[in-house]
Amino acid sequence: MDGTLVKPEFNDLIWREVIPELYARKNEIEIEEAKGFIEGEYDKIGEYDLRWYSLDFWLGYFRLNVREKEILGEYAGKVSVYPDVLSTLEKLSKNYQLVIASCMGNDFIGIKLRKRNIKKYFKRVFSAVSIGLIKKEESFYLALCSSLNIKPGELIHIGDHYEFDYLVPRQVGIRAFYLDRNSDKQKVSLDGVRSLHDFTRYLCGGEGNSG
Numbered sequence: 001m002d003g004t005l006v007k008p009e010f011n012d013l014i015w016r017e018v019i020p021e022l023y024a025r026k027n028e029i030e031i032e033e034a035k036g037f038i039e040g041e042y043d044k045i046g047e048y049d050l051r052w053y054s055l056d057f058w059l060g061y062f063r064l065n066v067r068e069k070e071i072l073g074e075y076a077g078k079v080s081v082y083p084d085v086l087s088t089l090e091k092l093s094k095n096y097q098l099v100i101a102s103c104m105g106n107d108f109i110g111i112k113l114r115k116r117n118i119k120k121y122f123k124r125v126f127s128a129v130s131i132g133l134i135k136k137e138e139s140f141y142l143a144l145c146s147s148l149n150i151k152p153g154e155l156i157h158i159g160d161h162y163e164f165d166y167l168v169p170r171q172v173g174i175r176a177f178y179l180d181r182n183s184d185k186q187k188v189s190l191d192g193v194r195s196l197h198d199f200t201r202y203l204c205g206g207e208g209n210s211g
């Protein structure tokens, strides 16, 4: 999702701007002081703790009197999809059943799927955190396949993290592609693509960017 369909700036906005601002206002301190404090608290819990991914957890932790639904709703307009996303989903959804596989929680996934109504292209949504896994590890992909009632070889996966979107799914026999949007090389690596249009061309042949 992030870095593949949606630009990752939204997450930074919520975690590094909105939360510190709320904290600074509530505790009547300077925003820079709040930012430093909040970053330190994030690090104390750390990304290997499931609570780290939960906005509601942090709102409670910092005693901010607001619910995650309100925050996500207020900033929904800041979600931004990459320019190749809509034409790609339109084209691929004609020949494939599309599924979201994300390490984010369902709340963050939901707000992003509402952008440009891209939700309508996806048959299912799988959130690693929501099934108690921190990363998209092997067990995540195996759970996804068994839930879809398919063999790993029947799944094609694309994502922008070299390890968790490419190496790990390949380990269990999934056909995986590494999306490297920042690459300036012609071909980033074996099974590497620079855009979703490149990916569509691989899968469908012809011009992926015709839509």
Ligand SMILES: [Mg+2]
Pocket: 001, 002, 003, 004, 159, 160, 161
């Ligand atoms: Mg990603």
